Amino acid sequence: MQGSSGNKVENQDRRTFFKLAGLAAAGGVIGLDNACLASEQRVPVIDAALPEKSFWKRVQAQFALDPDQVYMNIGTTGAMPIGVIDHYDRYNRVIARHPMGFADELGWEFGLSKQREKLGRQFGCTKDEIAFTRNTTDGLNTVLFGLPFEENDEILITHHEHVSALSPLQVLKDRFGVVLREVEIPVLDLENGGQVVEAFDKEITPKCRALLFSHIPYKTGVRLPARALCNLAREKGLISIIDGAHTAGMVELDFRGIGCDFYAASGHKWQCGPGATGILYLRNHGDRLPLLWPQNSCLYPYVSQPINNDRSKMSDFSSQFGLRGQENYPAMQALLDACDLWEEIGRERIEQYVCGLSSYLKRSIRQAFGDSALLFSPDIPELTSGLTSFNPFKDVQDQKKIEDFVDRLKRETGYVIRSTEFHLHKEDTKNTHALRISTHLFHDHAQIDGVVDAMLRLYEMMR
Secondary structure (H helix, E strand, O other): OOOOOOOOOOHHHHHHOHHHHHOOOOOHHHOOOOHHHHHHOOOOOOOOOHHHHHHHHHHHEEEEOOOOEEEEEOOOOOOOOOHHHHHHHHHHOOOOOHOHHHHHHHOOOOOOHHHHHHHHOOOOHHHHHHEEOOOOOHHHHHHHOOOOOOOOOOOEEEOOOOHHHHHHHHHHHHHHEEEEEEOOOOOOOOOOOOOHHHHHHHOOOOOEEEEEOOOOOOOOOOOOOOOHHHHHHHEEEEEEEEEEEOOOOOOOOHHHOOOOOOOEOOOOOOOOOOOOEHHHHEEOOOOOOOOOOOOOOOOOOOOOOHOOHHHOOOOOOOHHHHHOOOOHHHHHHHHHHHHHHHHHHHHHHHHHHHHHHHHHHHHHHHHHOOOEEEEOOOOHHOOOOEEEEEEEEEEEEEHHHHHHHHOOOOOOOOOOOOEEEEEEEEEOOOEEEEEEEEEOOOOHHHHHHHHHHHHHHHHHHHH
16 A cells, blocks of 8 residues: 555664564565565564573574675675665665655655664764765765865874775865875884874874874774874864774764764674665864865755855754765665664674674684784774784785785685785885784674684695
8 A cells, every 4th residue: 555654664663673573564564575574584583681692693693694604804894684684675665666755655854854863862963963975985075075175284194094085185185285194003012092192193283184084994903092082183173084984883982972073984884784875973063163065965055055154053964965966765774774783782782792702813813823923903902893904924015925815715714804905104115914804793702713723724824
């Protein structure tokens, strides 16, 4: 029945989407066949009261990963839970049935107010400070090309930034004469976050306008002291911009608590939402709000231009970034579903589990390979993440050996990891190469033991 209010997805309790009865009831929205519903019903209910080992087995059963492989490259892309896949398919079918009337069935409205309000509650901000994006790159471009940088303005970055930030930064350099200054962050001798803050502090000059850094640089997996760096920026009157590609879904985030001005995050990596999804935080409360031109928006003539882009006169600042041409609304809704599942599991619980596995992996690498292997990721609670980078070979600049190792590990043992490359020191002329392993909520200690054993056996054959 078209247009039936009883069939609106939004009217259902979102938490029941991941419970058996809820999934079965939701199938009535577009008349899914019994075969599809049967596949949904095989997903077990998550029960927070279960013993720890049983609880995480229930969580791991939410995913449809290939049982013949152990996928450990979440840093590149995550895997959608089965329930989220089913909902994503459902939303697309709703739109296929009602190309111009889907908003009623999905409970969407212009400005995505309810969706942003829900997202904000999960990430420590209000709806006027958060927007959906297509990925971290999209968010960073929105910020960097919206800020009024001028010739000779300096932006401080680390020497381990991703090309998603470096590319728009290089455009600012070539187009407007902005000066990019790299800050070397310690790698092998990193012991505390204060070393990173000190490194940035030493590089600040009167011409500096902003700090941009990855909360977790993808090259090594260290978790930088974001709150302390943002405090430094605020003390010096600088804008703080964070590349958070590897945090949402891995660690518990409180954007206001971090104290940044802007935070761009991915939806498809550790949050395990669909591809081409992300979130962007734009601080909209407190003093010294940065001027931001909404260049990545269709609404400037209607929202910002009539009030001379005066943020103090906008009641819902982030809403203007919600219309940039045709959007993938099913993907956005499915990202919300993934976020709801994470809330049900518990974000703090996920962080503890993921980082606990990562710490176990680092200790296991040390035990298996000894001190000769270079571990580039610190096993220090406040600095660790779900990413672990290391190189067991004597020649850390041998790119081919590392790439061959990754390829053979997948082909011969079924463990899927990746390689990274970076300068240990910013003045280096040659790259250091490393293996990078991601541990997430769908892994367990046995898989950590398995990948370390497989890597050790392959290392013995290749060294």
